[in-house]
Amino acid sequence: MKKLDLKDPTGIQPNPISWLLLHKDRYKIDETYQRAPGIWTKSMEQYLIDTILRGFPIPLIVVHERGRKEYIVDGQQRIYTIKRFHNCEFELSQKYSKDIISEAGGSTYSTISKEYQRRFDSYPLPILTLRDYNDEEIRSTFRRLQSGKTLTPGEKLNAFPGEIVHAMRELGSHKFFHDIIDMGVQRYKNYKLAATFLMLEENGMTSISPEYIFEFFDDNVDLDSGSATYRKVRRVMNYLTKTLKSRTGELGTQAWVMSAYLLTSYLLDYYVMKGRHADLRTFLIDFFSKVENAEVSGIVELIKFKQAISRGTNNEETINFRHEIIARRFLKKFNPPRLDEDRLFANKERLAIFRRDGGECGMCHKKLVYGKATTHYHHTTPYSVGGRTSTENGVLLCKACHLGKVHKEGKL
Known part of the structure; x- marks a missing residue:
């Protein structure tokens, strides 16, 4: 039986705040785990400084040593708040620190007494340094540290193991999240949406x-950026980004x-959507307006849609x-041609095309062998614009011409 790879407990090294400020460039933000600084409210920042000045303990600051650099795994907001107070970027709270303000003679670092400045500077920060931890172990550590805290779904997903997390992060950096939708990316909202898209493409319509989503991530740890699911999500976001501009x-909401x-x-x-970006953009904006004004129009279907979208329900039935409503209305308005669902040529069609074309590549006239992997069959009118999978719409090509001249150079 293989022995478990257990970790030796790591000791805590207390360092005074003055040491942290002196070495402020030593600790880097690892955005793999940490949110961007500045998430805390002013009240939360004031409460932390009051805790420090009173000498009460604060939670551990956990860092990961990688080479000559140390990355913050847990404690970014605390460090950021300490630096901000030292730089006089906010003041103590009358609510929490009225007695300290009175005794210290001020409410900012530069105006409190030397005694209180010394209390602040000498406060021992509990710093735990992780060494010889790989990425999976760091993520596991983060999840354990955060298990009792209120994290957003995106923050929790970001700490899951597996290739699927890297796929989610890559999708989360897409322009669609940062420049198109009106939701922002605070606290990894973009990661949660990217994860949802992956689940829907992999599993079909389901509760979200x-x-x-957590269960889906547990079951699909190996889903990566080379998968068909990842490519499909990226294709949809590319199309929407080009559509909405x-x-x-x-x-502005998850439901929309x-x-x-x-x-x-x-x-x-299922439909020919090449060159239909303007149609989709017009439809989405117009449909949104109609839903928002559903009560005025009195159209029952739109009123029900508005009720469903306002609730933002995540169950499969509501989604x-x-x-069904939005798809039916788009198809009725624009009636795009349907794609040929039997995209691949059947064996009898391949044989008919091969015999008709004399076993020669339609471009370079190279002699081909039926059944070999280098013998390809191509839609003359592309599938993407409604071309049918039929003998009449097929042409025999060698692999080099098919993948090179046709797909890369657009020649035929």
């Missing part, structure tokens, strides 16, 4: 509550973002209900 106020995403995903799977 955090518990379902800039920040779109209509996509999900409705737009699912509509686009469905259309790309399906919204999707």
